[in-house]
Amino acid sequence: MIQHSRIIASSAFLAAAAAVFVLPDWMISLATIAFANGLVVLGLIVLWRAGLVSFGQALYYCIGAYAVALVGRWTGITDAILLVLIGGACAGLVSFVVGFLLARYREIFFAMLSLALSMILYGVLVKTESLGSTDGFSVIVPTFLGYAPHQDGLLAALYWLVLAVCAIAALLVDAYFHSVAGALAVPLRDNEIRVEFLGLSVSRLIHTKLVISGLLGGLGGALAALAVGHVDPNMSYWTTSGEFVFITILAGAGSVGPAFVGSLLFESVRSFAVAMLPQLWQLLLGSVLLLTILFLPQGLGSLITRLRWRRGVEAP
Amino acid sequence: MLTAFAILVDGLVYAAYLFIVAIGLTLIFGVMKILNVAHGSFYTFGAYGAATAVGIYFDRGLPAAGGFLLMALFAMVLGLALGLILERGVMRLVYGRDEVVMVLVTYAAFLILEDIVILIWGPGSYATYQPLLAAGNTEVGELILSNYDLGLIVVAALLAMISFWALKFTRYGRLLTAVIFDRETAAAFGINVRLVYTVTFVIGAMLGALGGAIMAPKIAVTLGIGVEVIVLAFAVVAIGGMGSIEGALVGALIVGICRAAAVHLVPQIELFVIYGVMALVLLIRPYGLFVRAQPRKI
Amino acid sequence: MSAPILSVRDLGKRFGSMIAARDITVSLPAQQTVGVIGSNGAGKTTFINMVTGHLRPTHGAIHFEDRDITGLPSRTIKAMGISRSFQVAQIFPSLTAFDNICVAAAIGHAPKHVMGHVWTPLRSPEAVSEAETLLDLFAIRRYRDTLAVTLPQGVRKLLDIGMAVAGSPRLLLLDEPTSGISIEEKFDLMQVIMSALRNRKITVLFVEHDMEIVERFAERVLAFYDGTVIADGTPAATLADERIQTLISGSRPNAAKGGFADV
Numbered sequence: 008m009i010q011h012s013r014i015i016a017s018s019a020f021l022a023a024a025a026a027v028f029v030l031p032d033w034m035i036s037l038a039t040i041a042f043a044n045g046l047v048v049l050g051l052i053v054l055w056r057a058g059l060v061s062f063g064q065a066l067y068y069c070i071g072a073y074a075v076a077l078v079g080r081w082t083g084i085t086d087a088i089l090l091v092l093i094g095g096a097c098a099g100l101v102s103f104v105v106g107f108l109l110a111r112y113r114e115i116f117f118a119m120l121s122l123a124l125s126m127i128l129y130g131v132l133v134k135t136e137s138l139g140s141t142d143g144f145s146v147i148v149p150t151f152l153g154y155a156p157h158q159d160g161l162l163a164a165l166y167w168l169v170l171a172v173c174a175i176a177a178l179l180v181d182a183y184f185h186s187v188a189g190a191l192a193v194p195l196r197d198n199e200i201r202v203e204f205l206g207l208s209v210s211r212l213i214h215t216k217l218v219i220s221g222l223l224g225g226l227g228g229a230l231a232a233l234a235v236g237h238v239d240p241n242m243s244y245w246t247t248s249g250e251f252v253f254i255t256i257l258a259g260a261g262s263v264g265p266a267f268v269g270s271l272l273f274e275s276v277r278s279f280a281v282a283m284l285p286q287l288w289q290l291l292l293g294s295v296l297l298l299t300i301l302f303l304p305q306g307l308g309s310l311i312t313r314l315r316w317r318r319g320v321e322a323p
Numbered sequence: 324m325l326t327a328f329a330i331l332v333d334g335l336v337y338a339a340y341l342f343i344v345a346i347g348l349t350l351i352f353g354v355m356k357i358l359n360v361a362h363g364s365f366y367t368f369g370a371y372g373a374a375t376a377v378g379i380y381f382d383r384g385l386p387a388a389g390g391f392l393l394m395a396l397f398a399m400v401l402g403l404a405l406g407l408i409l410e411r412g413v414m415r416l417v418y419g420r421d422e423v424v425m426v427l428v429t430y431a432a433f434l435i436l437e438d439i440v441i442l443i444w445g446p447g448s449y450a451t452y453q454p455l456l457a458a459g460n461t462e463v464g465e466l467i468l469s470n471y472d473l474g475l476i477v478v479a480a481l482l483a484m485i486s487f488w489a490l491k492f493t494r495y496g497r498l499l500t501a502v503i504f505d506r507e508t509a510a511a512f513g514i515n516v517r518l519v520y521t522v523t524f525v526i527g528a529m530l531g532a533l534g535g536a537i538m539a540p541k542i543a544v545t546l547g548i549g550v551e552v553i554v555l556a557f558a559v560v561a562i563g564g565m566g567s568i569e570g571a572l573v574g575a576l577i578v579g580i581c582r583a584a585a586v587h588l589v590p591q592i593e594l595f596v597i598y599g600v601m602a603l604v605l606l607i608r609p610y611g612l613f614v615r616a617q618p619r620k621i
Numbered sequence: 622m623s624a625p626i627l628s629v630r631d632l633g634k635r636f637g638s639m640i641a642a643r644d645i646t647v648s649l650p651a652q653q654t655v656g657v658i659g660s661n662g663a664g665k666t667t668f669i670n671m672v673t674g675h676l677r678p679t680h681g682a683i684h685f686e687d688r689d690i691t692g693l694p695s696r697t698i699k700a701m702g703i704s705r706s707f708q709v710a711q712i713f714p715s716l717t718a719f720d721n722i723c724v725a726a727a728i729g730h731a732p733k734h735v736m737g738h739v740w741t742p743l744r745s746p747e748a749v750s751e752a753e754t755l756l757d758l759f760a761i762r763r764y765r766d767t768l769a770v771t772l773p774q775g776v777r778k779l780l781d782i783g784m785a786v787a788g789s790p791r792l793l794l795l796d797e798p799t800s801g802i803s804i805e806e807k808f809d810l811m812q813v814i815m816s817a818l819r820n821r822k823i824t825v826l827f828v829e830h831d832m833e834i835v836e837r838f839a840e841r842v843l844a845f846y847d848g849t850v851i852a853d854g855t856p857a858a859t860l861a862d863e864r865i866q867t868l869i870s871g872s873r874p875n876a877a878k879g880g881f882a883d884v
Contacts (some may be wrong), residue, residue: 050813060423108602112609114422115358119561120605123598125556130595187727187738194724197713204673205728205784206699207738215739245554249430258426286441293434300428301416 016264020174020269028161028317034164037274039234042169044251045270046176047228050220051255052188052266053180057216058196059113064130064251066105067098067224069243072146072232073138074098074225079147087149087168087233094229095222102221108213125243143239148233169230177221183219184262188212243299253296260301327468330583331503336472338579339479340538344552345571346482347530353503353566354523355424357407360429361409362556363549364436365528368405369398371440374449374544376536387457394454398536399529405436406528410521418520437549455540471540478537479575482530486568499523503566529596558601564611573612577604624687626651626792626824627672627703632681634667641667643850644682651791654815655826656839656856658869663845666708669794673705674698684791696841704790708797710781714770719752721769722783723842726751727789755783758817766786774801775810785820793818795827795874799834807831812836822847833868844869 027035047064071094078084078093105124112120135143148161156164174242183189191212194202199209232238241247250273258269276295280288325449348362376397380390409432417428458470501509502519510516535548542548559578563570578597585596592599604612626647632645642664647654659665670676672683674695683691690698713721727748731738756762759779764772767778778798785793798814799807804816811834818825835842835856842859844852846868850857861864 021467062715074471082328108606112605115426115565116359116561116605116609118423118426120602121559122554123558123561127602130592130598134591134594179473183739185742187724187731187741187746189739190727190743191724191738193715197715198711200675201711201713201784202728204675204695204705205701205725206696207728207789208694208696246550251428253430269820281440286446287438289434293431293438296431297413297428298435300424300431 012264016177019264020170021199024167024170028168032159032162035162036234037278038271039162039166039169040231041271041274042173043227043234044232044254044274045229045267046173047224047251048254048258048270049176049180049266050223050227051251052258052263053183053192053216053220053223055255056184056192056196057213058192059213059216060118060252061121061220062118062245062248062252063123063125064220064224065243065245065247066121066125067102067221068228068231068247068251069125069128069132069238069240070098070101071095071225072230072238072242073132073228075229075232076144076238077138078144079149080144085147085150087151087165090149090233091168091172091226091229094232095226097229098225099218099222102218102224103214106217106221109217110210110213122245122248125248126245129240129243129245131241139239141240143241144239146236146238148236149233165230165234169234172226172230173267176226177267180219180223181263188215192216247264253292256296257299268283325465326587328463330580330587332466332468332472333586334576334580334583335372335476336579337582338575339475340534341535341555341559341579342473342479342572343482344531344534345556345563345575346486346568347527347534349560349563349566349568349571350530351524351527354499355414355520357414357425357429358422358557358565359524359527360426360553361432361436362527362531362552364433365402365405365531366535366538366552367437367440367549368401369532370539370542370544370548371444371449371535372398372401372532373539374451375444377453377539378449378452381453381457387454390454390457390582394536394539395533397411398532402529402532403525405493405532407521409528410524411477413427414520414524416611431551433553438544441546446546448543449539451539451544453540475537483568484571490568495522555597556616558597561611562601562604567611567613570611570613574604625649625684627826628684628725629672630682630684632668632671633679634671634676635679640848642671642678644849647843647850647853649754649792649824649826651790652822652824654824654838654840656829656835656842657826657845658830658832658835658865659828659845663869664848665845666796667829667848668845669705669796669826670699673703673794692860698789699723699790702789702791702793704785704788704792705794706778706782706785706796706798708800710774710777712769712772712780712784715768715770718764718776718780719756719766719767720756721780722752722787723748725784725787726755732864751787755787755817759783760813775806775813778802778810779813783817786818786823789821790823792824793826795825797830799829799831804831807834810862836860 023038026038047068050067051061052066074094074097075090078090084090084093107118109117132138138144148155149165151164151168154164191202191207195209195212202212203209228242253267254269254273257273258265277288277292280291284291341376344366347365348359351357351362353360373394376394377390380393381387382609413428413432414425417425455469455471458474461468461473490500498509498519501512501514502516506516534552559571561572562577563572563574578600578614579599582596583591585593627647627649629645629647633643634641639675645664645668657665657668667676671678674693674697677692681691682689685698685701685703685789686700690701690703714722716724723744727741728738729741730745730747730751731741756765759782761776761779761783764776768791769777778801781799782795795814799810802810815838827839839856842852842854842856843850844859844865851868852862852865860870
């Protein structure tokens, strides 16, 4: 059934790419941000499968974003692809270093420590006048391999860039999930001691997952920075991390696709809620989260799994 | 010398604030193993409730002491109601699920309650400085100390002593300790764990609301105060050890003094002193300062 | 005479003021089957934990085929060829029985270099075929696609041992393989385990409380008491020893045969 889902995924990707020509600008904008955020959620899923819930992915999101903003401002680099790679690399580096500490923790303490780290960055950014303090600062308009599109062209270019990065990330992460290291997520969650006794270093496995999620978070943040055109310390605030966690719950942590679908859904619901009920969108979000937890504990992904099972395609 | 004294006083005041806010959180976590994000909501409701109480009371020329009492009572009643509704209505539905799921449920509740605050009190901010003024000041050498702040320290100290006494010497306190240590065995001994949960949650809610009420005169009561508090309370509880009241006390003191020192000496790092301390403590003692040993697994 | 596969000298472990193991000196030749007896708390599991790297000895040395493995982490020791099973079966409840063994086999087969297990697929042909073989060897094929959390105790123990055998270890330490199993079934279980191991040229050390099983399956017996080895010999000699009968096997001295039946 891998073939089946591959076909669906490819069609969805092509449809999404073609959507630029059909859908209005605000939708494309929304989708761009949603897919960029979807990368962060993908990183969360990598950790979630191993039983680790990070309340601090905003750290990498923010690092990716600020890296793009700063590099764009201080150096002559304007190429979007290069900027995004730099953003991802910076975040990945930080996650590598931070991972030595974080890999020792599990469950609530892992969540809290990751939260603390993101709040440390927040504190630093807010107090740093040269980086715009709470206002943040703007991001340069990127170029794409020499081309400098404007208006609609820029919108489309950013959208396709995000789609491309997401597609590549999705393929790589999916391959990872099928590898020994990736598939060990569930055994790690079930019984770490046994994994260690079977011959693998648990902390190295988890460290790898931390780096992967950091990279993805940074890529997402970098893309978001380019799409929005602005960065600010709020990108590192714990509520930003909370939103990513929220989407992960909505999506269900089973596989790759739901990360992006869930993110799209969340952005749509949030935009709708903010537009229709500006005073009550948190209430709406909270209610949706609550209902999802109560009635769809495996997230939206489980809906799809249940459908497949009913059609007799795979075991529940 | 003066700076040292100022740091000490400021540190104690901040520690008092942190302790009052954190004690409810650590209690709920210790007993129910739930990291209650909605604690921020209890705090918020307490603060807004106090603002309302102050608005009703203080401008009528009645004795100030009554005002303090009213603030506290009003907040605790709100906490009681909120805690009951939340525990019986929502938490009850997810007992037995993963720890993280429970945290997320409390996060959802927090989001909902944030907007309910707006529905009830509107988006504006409330100034509740009257109790602060009413308390007056004390002069110690060149320093002018607010009596309200000093009162804060007294209240925190009282709270600490009452909780220690209650845990060790009252029947309920000992039941609580039993449930904290081993829920299943406690249930096997006939302790009504569900009832203990409800009572604990409600007490935690009341303490959170009390924290909000007490702090209301010192801050601008407006949207978003709950958000800040959550993270601070979490950090204190993590430092002290989840479920440990002594830990919350020691954690609050450490953070309070460190932050005061930062404010006076190195203002740039003030905002993340607490997280730095938390990261440092967790490096050495992964589960916080006061935590019991883990039993052998294989 | 080739080097012993396992050589332990003056091994000891203390936790604060509590001495869990002391002065253990033992040498095992390759492919011997050793039974370990001793009452609870005598230090048997501590011994296994130290040999397999879960606990770091307070003093003493452990050598595996000439190499000093004292204090090495369990994953390194496993990779070198020492494997173990557990008193309480340590399996992965969320996976099927097949996946449990497949994971164990895949880890054993993955290339040893740094990124080896990131790029090797989990269900590689080698891992899958070894998993299928082990399912048959341990007679649990009918549970292949059952979730491990629902497996009966006996099957769990067999699965646990099957996972330990994946990757072809040269030394296998079984911590109470028949614990939690009813008396009627213990013998059969041990029979299954021993036939599965028969042609693999493995040195086996098993901890057991049932003396009849020890007599039947062990070539040599180590008796633990109060943290150290107090007897080391053939089953017949060790179990007939009065001291052993008093301290461990529990029958009255001078009774005709060892075992619980006489008490």
